Amino acid sequence: MKDRLRERFSNRIGIKWGLFSGFAAFAAIILVMLWVFQIMFLGSFYKFIKVSDIKNSAQTIERNINSDDLSTLIQNIARDNQICIIVSDEYGDLFYSEDALPNCVIHRLNGLQRAFIYEITRRNGGVYFEQFPEDNMRTVPNWDQQIPENPDSPESMIYTFITERENGKHLLVLLNSTISPVGSTVQTLRVQLTWITVIMLILAFFLALFLSRRISGPIIKINSSAKVLAQGNYDVQFAENGYREIAELGATLNYAAKELSKVETLRRDLIANVSHDLRTPLTMITGYAEVMRDLPGENTPENVQVIIDEANRLTTLVNDMLDLSKMQAGAQKLSPSFFDLTESVRDILGRYNKLTDYHISFTADRDVTVYADELKISQVVYNLVNNAITYTGEDKVVRLRQTEHDGKVRIEVRDTGEGIEQDKLKDIWERYYKVDKAHKRAQIGTGLGLSIVKTILDMHGGAYGVQSEQGVGSTFWFELDVQGDSVVEAPKPLSNVSR
Template sequence: MSKSIRSNLFISIITLLISFVLILCILNNLYLQQYYINKKKNILIENAKKLTDMYTGDPDDIQNELDIIANVTGSSIDIRDKDGKIIYRSSRRFANEKSVMDNNKFKSSAGQSEISNKINEYKEGKYTFETRTDVQLKVDFLTLVTKLSNGDILAIRVPLVSIDESVAIANRFIIITGIIIAALGIIWAYLFSRKFTKPILEVNDIARNMAKFDFDKKCKIKRKDEIGQLGQSINYLSSELDTAITELNIKNAKLEEDIERERKIDEMRKEFISSVSHELRTPLSVIQGYAEGLVSNVTESDEDRRFYCNVIMNETGKMNKLVKDLLNLSQIESGYFHIEKTEFNLTSLIDYVLNKYKSIFVEKNIEIQFEPRESLIVSGDMIRIEQILTNYINNAINHVDSNKIIKVHEAKTNRKVKISVFNTGNHIPKESLEKIWNSFYKVDKARTRAYGGYGLGLSIVKAIQELHNNFYGVQNIEGGVEFWFEIDKAQLKK
């Protein structure tokens, strides 16, 4: 069974804490005594230098300073003359001592030559440390010995037993402190590991819920460290996954709709092919019949011949329109439907298109309403804009009611010109307002077939406006239907 993060963290902290206490005890035992002795040596050297600078040959001159140093450092101070005779001693008792290093005794009974030889070993400005033992007291001393400027010998000694006691006390203190720290550390490590792993367990629980596609539960971690950031990231990931899955479901639904729409479009195309075949066959048959009649000279009068010719021309016009629409549709679907922008007078173009339909307006008794303003210079593909106007006006003519009114209106905004074509007549059903821009779509199939429409004109308008990056649309208003489109104003040249 694998250990939890909480257990591993708890064990790691305790191990680290105990290791630290053990290392501290070992270092203290190995190096604290030597460190303490070195510090004592530095203190003795500093005081020896101070006494050396102040000493003039008479200890009485620096009696106060000698007493202060002896009391502060806990040491005893001796000064001997060149012959080894004691001329100053800070303690009342004469130390019966020997050097551990060379076992030489410093007694008053020692020979003069022996004392002189020992004194000559010390040099002025050089500080010699010796470990000496008081033979009577059996106490070791750390002794600093140096020669003063007049040849006298200064000896400052401190008992090593005080150093040993200090080190032992320090060791005991560290052991006791280590035990207390370890005990408190165990409690702290348990509480810390529990607090530390609690948000991780919370994140793990939320991750499990996310795996089950449950994104309702969120992290409530308020920390500002990496774990807090992890909680925020988990919340963000949960929200993003929730959004992504929701969007995916929506897109799947839309894909199903698109598939259904494509199926309907395919059905419309099949119907279109059938209609086109019928529409092509019908005018071709009519043209063939009337052309054969003209060739056979079955007509007896000029009026009959003109009628035959008009029929042939009308059927040819329908076929030409169908072929043009098919060509435009092919260009749209293949991506070769392009525009060439130029600057032109939009008002003049509207007048030109309306004049082309003047005879039809008269023939069908349609009232055309258009009040041209000042010249509107726009930027766009003039041929394609003419195609939009033509499709809108054809659509208005084919759907105008008995009131027979068509209105063309132009309006300016800051950067656009909006052109609208209104015809009196029945409203377009709401469910068809968006669909009429699709290829092959017909609101009233019977009526569309009657005037020779194939459901391509408005889809071509849509493609032209999208290439211009401009808006277009249709709306049912009081009395009829209004189609509109926008075009860019021409930029004024400075």
């Protein structure tokens, strides 16, 4: 099986190397992004930010051009953004001036030049922007003159716009900022990133290797244990270490293995029980039939009755197994109706009193009506009584009692047998489970009775249980809802599948 699985998935990458490749690829992508944004586009990003700062500052001034605190605002903008700012009228006369840069271009302008720039800005639609190298020392804009770019030379930006105050006066706002060269910065970053890349690649390699082993190790162990489990070794243990989800998976599979082990034990018990239960009546039928064939005078009604009884016992065994399987599969539907539970129990016990020499008693304060499947509930009573008859003491006493509390009726079936060990009480309702696995005594029934009881009561939503004391006996009970004497509307439909 292992070889078949290995061949089937041989073309797929393992989780260990898949995780390693993923972590390594992630680290490589991060390093590539650092190189791209810190080296290739650093200058472009820096220029973009500086241009955005000067334009945003211009918009702030324009929005507050009528403010009484305009002078303070201009001072703050100039100080915070390292921008020179001048506000003048159309004739070049100064209103506000803030010099935040050495060698500021716009503070070299005289009134006539400012008036000239006002006219150029007006012709350009009220806004003008220009970048040029500081080495050029330009004092007025010149659209026609082409200036060669020098990447190692600082650049100067001039942004101008015309705005109107509330009194109708037009003002020219000039802003000047400097873009410093980033060549030396890029070179420094390149050296730093080279070392960072080497260190990060080494760290990423070992980190990816560690994490891939840390995550995949428990999963690989669980996979190996699962293959052992698939071969029928239910004693295998799954590792419950690693991260929480992996540890929970290991714990869940350990629980599943434990339950599968129980099922396997029950399956073996089933084969032994059914083989025993089938062999006994078949032996009786074969033996009596051979006697009737071979011995004259043995073809008597008594011998025929034995064969009929044993055949009926076989039929009951097969029917119980089929009924249990159908109910647990949800194939059998309930047919609920109102009926007298107390009278139904009396009728069942009347049949037992005619056919057995056991002392079976039943006490009830009054007759109680319930809403349930009468045939299925009669199966519950039959199986509980059969179980009590099978395990009661030498006095052959079985007691049934009916009680009521909180709108429910309880039927108790008590025997005087050896009792059940406390650690086995939780298992007696399981399918095919038997406390007496050695078949030391003759048994009435099939050994499936309590599992049938559990399934039927689960279908009805009824409660059930057992109290047992060793050396004293056991009391099995179940509860159903009591219905009133005059019921107009039926209760909600009962479930048709076992819980």
